[in-house]
Structures are given as C-alpha cells and as structure tokens.
Amino acid sequence: MHYKKLWTDLHSNIHHNQMGELNQWIEHAKKTVDFWPVAYYPFYMKRTETGAGLEDLYDREQIEQDWEQLRDAVKQQNEAGYPMFMGYEWQGSGEDGDHNVFFLDNDQPMLHPMRYEELYQAYKDRSAIAIPHHVAYQLGSRGKNWETHREAFSPFAEIYSSHGCSENDTGPFDMERHLHMGPRTGETCYERGIEKGYLVGMIASGDNHNVPAVHDHGTMCVLAADGSKEAIWEGLLNRRVYGVSxxxxxIDFTINGSPMGSVVKPGEGTLAFAIEAADAIDRVEILRDNVLDTMAVHAGTWEETEYTGVRNYKxxxxxxWGPNPKFYKDRLTKTWDGSLEVPGRLCSVQKCFNSFxxxxxxVTEKSCEFHMTTYMSTTTGHWMGPSTVxxxxxxxxVEGKPEDEIVLKVDRYVYRFTLKELMKSSRILAQYQESMxxxxxxxxxxxxxxxxxxxxxAYKTRIRQAVPEEAYTMKYEKKVTLEAGSCYRLRVHLRNGDTAWVSPIFVRE
Known part of the structure; x- marks a missing residue:
C-alpha cells in the first residue's frame, strides 16, 4: 500500500496563560505541519510560603475553561479541513513518567489520576493514546516506568526533543538542557522497552512551550493512507512513525514489503530502505535488538564524481545571528525580506522555522519570496522557554546545471553564485557595514x-554547501533471517549532524 508521509510536532505545550495566543499557534502550525495534535499544559510553578517552587496543576475550573476553549478551536479547524487533535500533558505522581494524551474525537474529558494504570483504565474504551516522552530520566522522578507500560495505549515513545535523546544513555544528544531534571539514565531509556519485548515505535518532537513545530527541536512523520484524522490515527496506532532531530x-523502511511498525513472521526476508534527505547522507545504522547489525555507509560514494548536465541539487x-543583547538591548528582533531566483527549476522548499x-x-518554478523574523531570544521570561534561537x-x-547562476536577494543585497561554486563550500554573507x-x-x-x-x-546569511541528488538519496536492501522475538530499526545520520530514528519492524510468531 502507498502511504502519504505527514509531518507534525506531537509535543507543543500551550499553557493556561498562553491561551490568548491560541489562534497564533494554530496559524503557525498550519504553515509548518500537515496536522497538529496540540498538547495543553495544565501545570504552573507555584511558590510555597518560604519560596520553594513546586510544579502543580492549575485550579480545576481554570483548566476546564481552557479545555473547552481548545475544544471549540479544534472543532472549528476540523470543520475547515485542518486535522487538529485535542490533547494534554499528563504527569501524575511522576512515578510512571510524563505522557501526552491525545484523542481521535473532540468530546473527551481531561483527567489527572496519579498513576499510569489509572489513566489507562479511564480511557481504555475510548480512542485515546498516551505517548511517553523524555523517557530516560530517573525512575520515580519523571522517567518512564516500563513495568507499567501498556503497548496498545502507548504505541510509540518520543525519544528525541529539546530535552535531548532518550534512546539510550551512551549515544549523542545527551539530555543536558534541563539540568534540573537530569542526567539521563539507561535504566529507563527507550531500549529497555525494546528489551522487554514491547511493540513500541519511536518519534521525535519538540517539547516546545512557546512556539509549535520548532525546526531545531525535532519533528515526526506518520505514514497514513490519506490526510484525514481517521487515517492519521490508524497510522499512529500501528506505529508507522519516525522522527528527525x-x-x-x-524514509521508507520495509521487511518483505511491510512498513515500519509492522509485525512480520519469522523466516527468510528482505530488508529494504529508501531515503531522501535535506543534505548528504553519511551512513545508516541497521539495528537488530538494539545492537548494530549492519552499517550502510553512503559517504564516499558520490564526492569524487564530476557532475555535468541537468540534475537536482539541495x-x-x-x-x-546579529547584535549581542548585552550591548544592544533594543535589537532583539530583525525582519528580512528576500527572494531566490533560479534559471532552471525550483523543485521544492523545506521550511526550517523556529519562531513566529x-x-x-x-513560489513558482523559477523563484520564491520570503519575509523572515529572527530573534536573539524567544524565551520571553518563560520558565519552560527554549534556549536562544x-x-x-x-x-x-533546484534542478539545473553546475554552471547555472542562482540569485539570492536579502534586504538590499544581491548575491550571485553558481551551483558549481556552491558545491565546493558553504559561505557566510554578513551585513558588515550595518554593524559598523x-x-x-x-x-x-x-x-x-x-x-x-x-x-x-553583524547579521549574517549562511548558504550551506550544495549537494547533488546522488548525495542526499540512498537505496539499500539485504537478505535477513528473521527470528521470532527480534526487531529491526534504523538510525540515519546526515553529514551535517541531523539524525533520524525509524520505528522497528517486529518479528513475532
């Protein structure tokens, strides 16, 4: 079956004091993601009489009012054709780990029992899922409790976000941003769930509290039959999901034609994947039961080729960048106006947005225009705010020949460069005179x-090195012997450091 690949941020937390910005959040989500499961955050930091900070739920009346406002907004967007899902963050006593709860329909209550099992029992007869996140924190202190896990209720886990990576405690992207919650531990990481034999997929999403779908904090993709809420939900339940940093x-990943998240029978099989990335692919790790099975290296397969004629490049x-707020306190934002023109064809544009x-x-086949706003800080004093963006x-x-000249206009500047020049090196274009x-x-x-x-x-524009289609696309297949109880999954590494984590395919009798 052919599936559509639909992108979202499954972890955008809007707080009680941000509900006046809900429409702005929705409009930004509609520009950046194909569907949006909003995760209302009903907690705040209250102070004791002696000044200690304790995170707790807002008053029930306040969060119920917010829940109804959210319900009205989601229904309105659904009627207009945009697939939004209602959701909220559940934390309970902290003994089972934090989960975001989402619903297929828009008529469910928001409940806050103390334990995960109680949450499951409350929603087991409804179309609800509870997705664990930042799972590798300490057990009992907001890390995932795999002993209480229900795989049908929690079909996948968020293993990368602004917190870092919870896949294991030995790999990159350590969980160091929220130092007060860490450090991470291998006792609760995603790989412990795989070792227990759970059918559990994996995604990345932002854990964003100021802006939905922050590019630099991770997003996820679901393979769905179409763009309806019902088809998306079916893809989520069946773990056809993956995440990117x-x-x-x-990414397409199959065994004997069955996609990521599937359960296949033991025997002989063919494992295959096809990838199109945004930059050069360095390598793909095929893991069997959390252990490297095969390293499929793509680096070194394209760099020494002389590229001529018409082909695609990215x-x-x-x-x-720009003025340091320490010296220029009134220069926290900048607007940019510009365009890109190509002599060949502009094939696609991926938005890498971090802020409103x-x-x-x-956008045409020859050009596009843009209006951008950059911020020296988007934290706005928020206690859950992101690091500086x-x-x-x-x-x-773009499709073209190496000698094609690209024209990039940024504010009052016009930059010209050929694809051949850009394949040699990245470049920085600074607004140096303005800084002086x-x-x-x-x-x-x-x-x-x-x-x-x-x-x-100085404000700067960076143009990263261009790579030909041969660099950012890769196909691979191999024969495998499928043993009952095992699973296979992928890690994809790009040359620029970007990573993807692809949900396992499980082998069961």
Whole structure:
C-alpha cells in the first residue's frame, strides 16, 4: 500500500496563560505541519510560603475553561479541513513518567489520576493514546516506568526533543538542557522497552512551550493512507512513525514489503530502505535488538564524481545571528525580506522555522519570496522557554546545471553564485557595514586592531554547501533471517549532524 508521509510536532505545550495566543499557534502550525495534535499544559510553578517552587496543576475550573476553549478551536479547524487533535500533558505522581494524551474525537474529558494504570483504565474504551516522552530520566522522578507500560495505549515513545535523546544513555544528544531534571539514565531509556519485548515505535518532537513545530527541536512523520484524522490515527496506532532531530527526511523502511511498525513472521526476508534527505547522507545504522547489525555507509560514494548536465541539487540558507543583547538591548528582533531566483527549476522548499513571523510566498518554478523574523531570544521570561534561537531558514531543491547562476536577494543585497561554486563550500554573507554603522551610532569610536565587535554583532546569511541528488538519496536492501522475538530499526545520520530514528519492524510468531 502507498502511504502519504505527514509531518507534525506531537509535543507543543500551550499553557493556561498562553491561551490568548491560541489562534497564533494554530496559524503557525498550519504553515509548518500537515496536522497538529496540540498538547495543553495544565501545570504552573507555584511558590510555597518560604519560596520553594513546586510544579502543580492549575485550579480545576481554570483548566476546564481552557479545555473547552481548545475544544471549540479544534472543532472549528476540523470543520475547515485542518486535522487538529485535542490533547494534554499528563504527569501524575511522576512515578510512571510524563505522557501526552491525545484523542481521535473532540468530546473527551481531561483527567489527572496519579498513576499510569489509572489513566489507562479511564480511557481504555475510548480512542485515546498516551505517548511517553523524555523517557530516560530517573525512575520515580519523571522517567518512564516500563513495568507499567501498556503497548496498545502507548504505541510509540518520543525519544528525541529539546530535552535531548532518550534512546539510550551512551549515544549523542545527551539530555543536558534541563539540568534540573537530569542526567539521563539507561535504566529507563527507550531500549529497555525494546528489551522487554514491547511493540513500541519511536518519534521525535519538540517539547516546545512557546512556539509549535520548532525546526531545531525535532519533528515526526506518520505514514497514513490519506490526510484525514481517521487515517492519521490508524497510522499512529500501528506505529508507522519516525522522527528527525532537525531537517525532514523522506524514509521508507520495509521487511518483505511491510512498513515500519509492522509485525512480520519469522523466516527468510528482505530488508529494504529508501531515503531522501535535506543534505548528504553519511551512513545508516541497521539495528537488530538494539545492537548494530549492519552499517550502510553512503559517504564516499558520490564526492569524487564530476557532475555535468541537468540534475537536482539541495542547499540550505539560514538567516540570523546579529547584535549581542548585552550591548544592544533594543535589537532583539530583525525582519528580512528576500527572494531566490533560479534559471532552471525550483523543485521544492523545506521550511526550517523556529519562531513566529516567517512567510514563504509567491513560489513558482523559477523563484520564491520570503519575509523572515529572527530573534536573539524567544524565551520571553518563560520558565519552560527554549534556549536562544537566532536563525531561520529554508532548504532549497533546484534542478539545473553546475554552471547555472542562482540569485539570492536579502534586504538590499544581491548575491550571485553558481551551483558549481556552491558545491565546493558553504559561505557566510554578513551585513558588515550595518554593524559598523550601529556601533558608531551607539558607542562612537570602537576602532580596534581586530574586527571582533563588528563581526560578532553583524547579521549574517549562511548558504550551506550544495549537494547533488546522488548525495542526499540512498537505496539499500539485504537478505535477513528473521527470528521470532527480534526487531529491526534504523538510525540515519546526515553529514551535517541531523539524525533520524525509524520505528522497528517486529518479528513475532
């Protein structure tokens, strides 16, 4: 069966004091993801009389009012054709780990029992799922309790987010952003669930509390028959899901034709995958029962080829950086206006948005225009705010010849470069004069034997190295002997450090 690949952030937490921004969140989600399961966050940090901070639920009346407001908004979007799902974060006593609860329909209550089993019993006869996240924190202190897990209720786990990676405690992306919740431990990580024999898939999503679908914090893809809520729900229940740390990747992974998340019978089989990424693929790790089975290396297969004629290329363009708020307290945001023009064909544009205020418009086969807003900080004093975000961008895919000249217009600047030049190296285009003018305006003479003050405070556009289609696409297959009780899954690593985690295919009698 052919499935559509639909993208979302399954972990966008909107708080009680942000419900006035709900429409802005929805409109941003509609620009960036194919469907949106919103996860209302009913907690706040209350202070004891002596000043200790304790995270607790808001008053029941307040969160019920928010729940009804959310219900009305989701119903309105569903009627207009956008697949939104109602959801909320459940934490209970912390003994079973944090879970986001989502519903297929829009008529369910929001419940807060203390234990995961009680949550399951409350919703077991309803179309509800509870997805664990940041599972590798300490057991009993908000880490996942695999002893109480119900695989039908929690068909997959969020193993990467702004917190870091919970797949294991030995790999990259350590969980260091929320130091007060860590460090991570292998006792509760995703791999312990696989070892227990659970049928549990894996995704990435942001754990975002200020902006939905933050590109740099991870997103997920579901394979669904179509874009309806019912088809998406069926894909979620059957674990046809995977996650990426940053840029999106088009991934198909099968054994004997059965897709990720499936259960297949023991015997001889063919494992196959096909990938289209946003940058050069470095390698793909095929894991059998959490152990590396095969390393499929793609690096070194394309770099020495001389590319001629017409083919597809991809390159990323990022906007941001700029004045340090320590010196320029009133320069926290900047708007950018620009366009990209190609002599060949503009095939696709991937949005890499981290904040509100981004627009891609007037997209044709020859050009596109954009209006961007970058922030030196989007935390806005929020106690769950993200780390500083300083860039926004796109991944452009163009069809053309190496000698084709690309024209990038950014504010009052016009940059020209051929695809051949861009395949050799990335480049930084700084608004250097503006930084000098600003320094003179605010501080007067800051001349120095080094240009640090100008360069460090300059707005910059970075154009990443272009790669041909041969670099960012990969197909592979191998024969495998399928033993009952085992499972196979993928880790995909790009040259730029982006990673994808693909849900297992399980072998059962």
């Amino acid at each position: 940053r840029s999106r990747m088009d 390159f990323a363009v990022e906007f941001g 205020g981004q627009e891609l418009c007037n 300083v860039k926004e961008g796109f991944v452009f895919e 003018d600003l320094a003179a305006e605010v501080f007067g003479n800051v001349e120095h034997y080094r240009d640090d003050f100008y360069w460090h405070n």
